[in-house]
Each structure stands twice: as C-alpha cells, then as structure tokens.
Amino acid sequence: MSSRRSTGNVSELVEKARTGDARSVARLISLVEDASPLLREVMAGLAPYAGKAHVVGLTGSPGVGKSTSTAALVKALRDQDMRVGVLAVDPSSPFSGGALLGDRVRMQDHALDKDVYIRSMASRGHLGGLSWATPQALRVLDAAGCDVILIETVGVGQSEVEIAAMADTTMVLLAPGMGDGIQAAKAGILEIGDLYVINKADRDGADQVRRELRGMLALADRPEGAWRPEIVKTVASKAEGVDDVVAAIERHREHLESSGELDRRRLRRARDEIEAIAVTALREQWRGVHENAALDELAAEVVAGDSDPYAAADLLLESLEA
Amino acid sequence: MSSRRSTGNVSELVEKARTGDARSVARLISLVEDASPLLREVMAGLAPYAGKAHVVGLTGSPGVGKSTSTAALVKALRDQDMRVGVLAVDPSSPFSGGALLGDRVRMQDHALDKDVYIRSMASRGHLGGLSWATPQALRVLDAAGCDVILIETVGVGQSEVEIAAMADTTMVLLAPGMGDGIQAAKAGILEIGDLYVINKADRDGADQVRRELRGMLALADRPEGAWRPEIVKTVASKAEGVDDVVAAIERHREHLESSGELDRRRLRRARDEIEAIAVTALREQWRGVHENAALDELAAEVVAGDSDPYAAADLLLESLEA
Numbered sequence: 001m002s003s004r005r006s007t008g009n010v011s012e013l014v015e016k017a018r019t020g021d022a023r024s025v026a027r028l029i030s031l032v033e034d035a036s037p038l039l040r041e042v043m044a045g046l047a048p049y050a051g052k053a054h055v056v057g058l059t060g061s062p063g064v065g066k067s068t069s070t071a072a073l074v075k076a077l078r079d080q081d082m083r084v085g086v087l088a089v090d091p092s093s094p095f096s097g098g099a100l101l102g103d104r105v106r107m108q109d110h111a112l113d114k115d116v117y118i119r120s121m122a123s124r125g126h127l128g129g130l131s132w133a134t135p136q137a138l139r140v141l142d143a144a145g146c147d148v149i150l151i152e153t154v155g156v157g158q159s160e161v162e163i164a165a166m167a168d169t170t171m172v173l174l175a176p177g178m179g180d181g182i183q184a185a186k187a188g189i190l191e192i193g194d195l196y197v198i199n200k201a202d203r204d205g206a207d208q209v210r211r212e213l214r215g216m217l218a219l220a221d222r223p224e225g226a227w228r229p230e231i232v233k234t235v236a237s238k239a240e241g242v243d244d245v246v247a248a249i250e251r252h253r254e255h256l257e258s259s260g261e262l263d264r265r266r267l268r269r270a271r272d273e274i275e276a277i278a279v280t281a282l283r284e285q286w287r288g289v290h291e292n293a294a295l296d297e298l299a300a301e302v303v304a305g306d307s308d309p310y311a312a313a314d315l316l317l318e319s320l321e322a
Numbered sequence: 323m324s325s326r327r328s329t330g331n332v333s334e335l336v337e338k339a340r341t342g343d344a345r346s347v348a349r350l351i352s353l354v355e356d357a358s359p360l361l362r363e364v365m366a367g368l369a370p371y372a373g374k375a376h377v378v379g380l381t382g383s384p385g386v387g388k389s390t391s392t393a394a395l396v397k398a399l400r401d402q403d404m405r406v407g408v409l410a411v412d413p414s415s416p417f418s419g420g421a422l423l424g425d426r427v428r429m430q431d432h433a434l435d436k437d438v439y440i441r442s443m444a445s446r447g448h449l450g451g452l453s454w455a456t457p458q459a460l461r462v463l464d465a466a467g468c469d470v471i472l473i474e475t476v477g478v479g480q481s482e483v484e485i486a487a488m489a490d491t492t493m494v495l496l497a498p499g500m501g502d503g504i505q506a507a508k509a510g511i512l513e514i515g516d517l518y519v520i521n522k523a524d525r526d527g528a529d530q531v532r533r534e535l536r537g538m539l540a541l542a543d544r545p546e547g548a549w550r551p552e553i554v555k556t557v558a559s560k561a562e563g564v565d566d567v568v569a570a571i572e573r574h575r576e577h578l579e580s581s582g583e584l585d586r587r588r589l590r591r592a593r594d595e596i597e598a599i600a601v602t603a604l605r606e607q608w609r610g611v612h613e614n615a616a617l618d619e620l621a622a623e624v625v626a627g628d629s630d631p632y633a634a635a636d637l638l639l640e641s642l643e644a
Contacts, residue, residue: 043632044630044633267621267622271618273631274620275617275638278635279605286600300592302592302596305373309596310599312592313597
C-alpha cells in the first residue's frame with residue numbers, strides 16, 4: 001500500500017479515471033470514503049475537472065420503487081449514450097447490510113457497461129444521513145466525466161433533505177396508496193422536489209395522487225420565472241414513462257442554466273461543502289479525546305446547572321480564538 | 323415591549339413559570355423561539371432549574387397515529403398526576419400550516435388543564451428538521467417543572483433523527499400495512515427506538531409487524547447490560563395499551579438511571595447543544611452578508627476549479643484563528 005501514497009500515483013489515478021478507467025474511479029472513491037491520508041491530495045487533483053456533471057437526487061418513502069426507477073433511468077440515459085454514475089446511499093443499520101441489498105441485484109444489468117459507475121455507500125453514522133464522503137464521491141464521478149450522476153437513497157430520514165441540498169435536480173418518487181396528500185405535505189417533500197414521479201402508475205389511485213399533488217403544488221408561492229415542478233407518471237418496472245422523466249430532467253437542467261440558478265446552486269453547494277469540512281475539523285478539535293476536551297467540561301457545567309448552553313458556546317468559541 | 327427587556331422581568335417570568343403559571347411558560351418559549359434579545363438572559367435564568375424532566379420523543383412515518391398517541395399518552399400521564407409538556411414539531415411547509423393542523427384539535431381536551439403545556443413549533447427551515455429553538459423550549463418546560471416532556475414530530479425526515487438525539491426515551495410508532503419489515507429497516511428506525519409501539523393493533527397484520535420487528539431487533543448486536551427495546555401494541559384511538567406504554571417508558575427511565583446512561587445522555591445532549599450554538603454563531607460569521615464574506619469567495623474558487631473544498635476549509639479556519 002505504501003507505494004500508492006505518493007503524489008505521482010494520485011495524479012495517475014486521476015488521469016486514468018478521466019479516460020473512463022472504472023478501477024481507477026473505484027479506487028479514488030475508496031480513498032475518499034476511507035478518509036485515506038491521500039484524501040486531500042485526491043481532492044486537489046480532481047479540482048480542475050469537476051463541475052460538469054448534472055446531479056440528480058432520487059428520494060421518496062420506502063416502497064415507492066426507488067431502486068427500480070434508478071435502474072430504469074440508468075438504462076434510458078445509456079440509450080442516449082451518456083456516461084452515468086450512481087451513488088446508492090443506504091441508511092445505516094446496526095445489522096449487516098447484506099440481506100437488505102437484494103434490490104441492488106437489478107443493477108447488475110449494467111455491471112459490465114464501462115460507462116456506468118455504480119457505487120453503494122454506507123451512511124454516516126448510527127443516526128442516518130448521507131455518508132460524509134458523498135460530496136467527495138460525487139466529485140470523483142464528476143471528474144471522471146459522468147454526464148449525469150444519480151444519488152439514490154433507500155429510506156426516509158435525513159438523507160432526503162441532504163440530497164436536495166446536493167442535487168441539481170431533485171426527483172421525489174411517490175406511489176399510489178402510500179399515504180394521502182396531506183400526509184405528503186406533512187413529510188415536507190413538497191418543498192424539495194423539482195420533479196415528482198408517480199411510480200406504479202398502473203395501480204389504482206395514481207390519478208388521485210397526481211390531482212392532490214397538483215393542487216398542493218399550485219398553492220405554493222413561487223417567484224416569477226421560478227421553475228414549476230413537473231409531475232410525471234411511470235411504471236418503472238416496465239420502463240413506462242421513463243423517457244418522459246429523462247426529458248423533464250433535461251428541461252429542468254435547461255431552466256437551471258438559462259436562469260442562472262445552476263451557478264447559484266453550485267456556489268451554494270461549494271459553500272456547504274467547505275463549511276461542513278471546516279465544522280467537522282472544529283468538532284474533532286472540540287471533542288478531541290487526547291486533548292483536554294473543553295466541550296466535555298462545558299457540558300458537565302450545563303448539566304449541573306452551573307452554566308447555560310449559550311454561555312458555554314461563547315467560552316468554546318473564545319478558546320478557539322485564543 | 324421594551325419594559326420586558328430587563329433582568330427583573332426575566333427572573334420574574336422564570337419564577338412564575340416554576341410555580342406553574344402557563345402564561346409565563348408560553349412567554350418564555352416565545353422569547354426563545356423568536357430569538358429575542360433576551361434569549362441569553364432567559365437561558366441563564368433557567369439553568370439552575372433544568373435537568374429534571376424525562377424527555378420522550380415520538381416519531382414514525384405519516385399515518386401511524388402519532389397525534390392520537392400523543393393525546394392518549396398525555397391523558398395517561400395526567401391520570402398519574404404528572405405535569406406534562408408537549409412540543410409538537412411540524413415539518414416546514416411552503417404553505418400556511420393552518421389547514422394541516424386539524425389533528426391538533428384532539429389535544430384541546432387538555433387545553434384547560436393547567437398541568438399540561440402544549441406547544442406547536444414550526445420547523446427550522448425549508449429543508450425540515452426540528453426548530454433550532456427546540457432544545458431551548460425543552461429547557462423552559464423542564465425548568466417549569468414538567469415531569470415528562472413529549473416531543474412529537476408529524477412527518478418523516480430530519481426531525482426523526484434529531485429527536486432521537488434529544489430524547490431520553492425514543493418511541494417509534496408503527497402501524498400494520500405501512501410497509502414491511504425490510505422497508506422499516508431501510509428507514510433506519512431500528513436504530514433509534516428504545517420502545518416500539520405498534521398502533522392500530524386491532525387491524526390485520528399487527529402480529530406480523532411485531533414478529534418481523536422482533537426478528538430484526540434480535541439481530542442487533544447489543545452490549546451486555548444494554549437496554550433491549552420493548553414492543554407494545556396499542557389502539558391509541560381507544561386508549562388501549564397506553565398504560566403499557568407508560569409502564570415501558572418508566573422501565574426505560576429506571577434502566578437509564580441505574581445504568582448511568584441517563585447521565586451520559588444528558589452530557590451528550592448538552593455537548594450537542596453547546597456545539598450547535600457555537601457552530602451557528604460561526605456560520606453566521608462566515609456567511610455574514612455585511613462583512614466581507616470569506617466563504618463566498620472560497621466557494622467561487624472551488625466552483626471555478628481553482629481550489630478544492632479541503633484547501634478552502636483550511637483557509638476558512640485560518641481566517642478564524644487570525
């Protein structure tokens with residue numbers, strides 16, 4: 001392993017990844033996922049090449065058919081000769097993930113296609129959410145020349161809102177019989193979708209879901225010229241409507257570009273990423289086990305009622321500036 | 323309003339809240355929720371009195387009956403003569419919340435009971451999650467002498483995992499027909515529950531949900547002496563099984579206390595709270611519109627490919643220590 005720890009090999013990996021070498025892509029993602037000592041070097045090496053891929057987030061409640069939809073979308077995008085990356089994020093589980101990954105099998109259709117990169121990523125910690133390495137893995141796929149990168153979360157929870165913050169186009173999947181419109185609104189999904197896909201549209205109730213969704217989306221107060229979320233019906237298991245989804249993604253991409261929103265979103269994403277890295281570094285410093293952990297002492301004072309969280313936060317920040 | 327901005331009045335409010343004056347409790351929560359200039363004074367005033375309440379988080383997918391269960395639990399706890407606080411957190415919505423709050427009406431049974439405080443809280447922002455003021459509102463209810471505080475989220479999303487981090491006892495509600503066991507595991511709920519309540523247990527499939535849940539919980543690798551999550555069946559709309567829930571919460575509370583886990587959780591919660599306040603202060607500084615926003619410049623460099631997020635984060639942190 002030690003022979004890989006040199007600048008020469010990182011730039012070689014980056015170079016190979018750019019020409020479409022799947023093993024180099026995989027190795028780069030592993031390096032960032034394992035927080036390898038080479039992480040910073042990898043990120044610096046990728047910097048000049050990233051920023052071209054269109055990132056599509058797929059989210060929705062369990063059971064709506066996210067994995068099937070992802071597989072169908074990959075096929076439709078490949079038919080248009082695009083290079084496609086897939087990051088499938090599993091919510092963390094105290095159990096071995098193996099048994100739960102059965103629905104990944106479908107993706108094996110694409111396993112031998114060199115213009116499709118598929119990567120399952122674990123999630124961050126015991127409370128769910130995307131892996132901290134997701135933005136970095138995105139950058140690898142982006143620099144490797146993917147035209148479209150799909151991020152799919154299986155499950156509800158924090159991942160969903162994180163994806164919306166990270167994607168250019170956020171696709172919310174729904175299905176008939178998964179809860180009524182008011183419940184959907186409660187779940188907050190009406191705020192994050194650029195595109196709503198009603199999957200399993202051959203089932204009873206699909207039209208009603210569309211009607212309710214339309215009604216609720218119509219209530220939203222959107223500024224002049226803003227994107228109006230589209231609704232598309234699919235039967236992903238039969239590939240029905242999937243081309244419509246691709247067309248809607250393309251319309252949204254064009255809107256983002258012409259409105260200047262794409263640049264704004266990418267700036268925002270870079271800000272979020274920088275900030276998250278900086279905050280993580282600070283947290284490690286504050287919670288450092290080997291150092292004299294200031295945060296622990298302050299927390300004990302708050303629990304004892306000798307201080308309050310605001311006064312404690314002030315002291316924590318003062319310790320930083322000292 | 324300006325007459326309220328004095329130390330005298332904050333300590334008077336705190337004093338009245340401690341004697342059970344509902345209006346003072348409400349005013350204190352409003353002060354923290356509105357991020358009033360008095361916020362820090364309020365938090366300092368509450369510090370000596372907080373830390374006694376048992377915090378119970380209620381979470382689960384839409385449609386499992388969270389509001390009904392909350393109302394039934396409040397009644398059962400009141401029957402035991404406990405002082406009860408309820409924080410109902412709505413996921414944010416671009417729409418006025420009014421129409422969606424219909425199910426709150428049931429709680430009006432308790433509206434005239436002076437030992438029940440019920441507060442609906444908006445959620446943080448357009449991406450959902452608990453209000454930033456939730457921990458502070460908890461402190462108000464705690465200092466006001468609540469024996470039990472229920473935090474209920476309507477909806478899925480970030481709120482759920484945040485509640486688990488904040489609660490002493492996390493209760494996950496399930497119902498028959500809301501998705502199978504594997505889907506439940508995907509949703510990550512198997513990691514956060516101390517107590518699983520299968521509501522609507524008079525419906526077909528309740529026993530199957532219990533069987534699957536039991537099977538999956540049995541797979542978890544728990545250390546010796548760790549709490550084993552309990553499963554309780556209820557029909558909250560008929561108050562059936564609700565006393566069993568109260569008993570299970572009490573068993574969990576006793577376990578937390580005797581194992582030392584309660585102290586650990588409270589320390590962890592204080593750490594999280596201090597850290598969140600400090601990070602928020604830093605973010606405001608980094609994103610400051612009126613200052614020369616360093617983060618914006620760094621983000622533009624990353625988007626242009628002239629820098630990478632790690633190098634940018636280093637610069638951001640250096641600017642802080644300067």
